[in-house]
Amino acid sequence: EVQLVESGGGLVQPGRSLKLSCVASGFTFSNYGMNWIRQAPGKGLEWVAYISSGSSYIYYAETVKGRFTISRDNAKNTLYLQMTSLRSEDTALYYCARRPTVATYFDYWGQGVMVTVSS
Amino acid sequence: DVVLTQTPPTLSATIGQSVSISCRSSQSLLDSDGDTYLNWLLQRPGQSPQLLIYSVSNLESGVPNRFSGSGSETDFTLKISGVEAEDLGVYYCMQATHAPLTFGSGTKLEIK
Numbered sequence: 488e489v490q491l492v493e494s495g496g497g498l499v500q501p502g503r504s505l506k507l508s509c510v511a512s513g514f515t516f517s518n519y520g521m522n523w524i525r526q527a528p529g530k531g532l533e534w535v536a537y538i539s540s541g542s543s544y545i546y547y548a549e550t551v552k553g554r555f556t557i558s559r560d561n562a563k564n565t566l567y568l569q570m571t572s573l574r575s576e577d578t579a580l581y582y583c584a585r586r587p588t589v590a591t592y593f594d595y596w597g598q599g600v601m602v603t604v605s606s
Numbered sequence: 607d608v609v610l611t612q613t614p615p616t617l618s619a620t621i622g623q624s625v626s627i628s629c630r631s632s633q634s635l636l637d638s639d640g641d642t643y644l645n646w647l648l649q650r651p652g653q654s655p656q657l658l659i660y661s662v663s664n665l666e667s668g669v670p671n672r673f674s675g676s677g678s679e680t681d682f683t684l685k686i687s688g689v690e691a692e693d694l695g696v697y698y699c700m701q702a703t704h705a706p707l708t709f710g711s712g713t714k715l716e717i718k
Contacts, residue, residue: 531709534706546705546706591660591661592645593655596655597654599654
């Protein structure tokens with residue numbers, strides 16, 4: 488069974504940093520591109536970042552470029568999102584989601600981890 | 607960025623009723639490779655989104671065939687033929703033809 492389990496969220500002050508993790512199981516993690524997608528409270532979905540299976544290709548939304556860093560450790564089946572210079576508008580539920588290599592959709596999502604940026 | 611406009615924002619249906627949700631794109635979603643990368647997702651209350659349909663009309667494995675997708679270029683429709691209680695939630699369209707990937711604002715389906 489495919490599982491994606493996020494962790495690392497919490498309450499953080501504006502300007503501080505936080506690192507999210509997403510542990511994958513039930514599939515060959517190194518064969519799939521991975522994404523972070525977020526959802527502000529009561530709002531819609533916003534794509535945040537993408538990393539290819541071998542980390543060769545990395546893309547970010549303009550809203551987080553230069554502040555967030557996506558990475559992965561295929562040996563540990565883990566996806567990361569390092570978030571720095573956090574702002575109140577980064578407050579959201581952060582999902583990791585799997586993207587099959589030749590596909591343009593997300594076929595599995597984690598349950599999400601909440602990040603709250605507030606003083 | 608591509609803007610996806612979903613209508614209606616809210617939809618109320620009785621069990622067994624057929625309903626449609628529209629997704630209009632600010633740009634054509636026809637890719638240079640000939641495919642159209644418009645997907646539909648459902649987010650049930652308190653749950654993560656799940657994929658229903660990809661590339662306009664392809665049903666994801668395990669999704670009931672009462673769900674169907676159609677459309678082209680800038681106009682797309684998700685149809686539910688015979689709503690069931692488990693279908694309540696928020697439906698999102700999502701495009702992956704143009705970077706960055708974007709989502710529609712969502713359509714909330716309520717069961718009467």
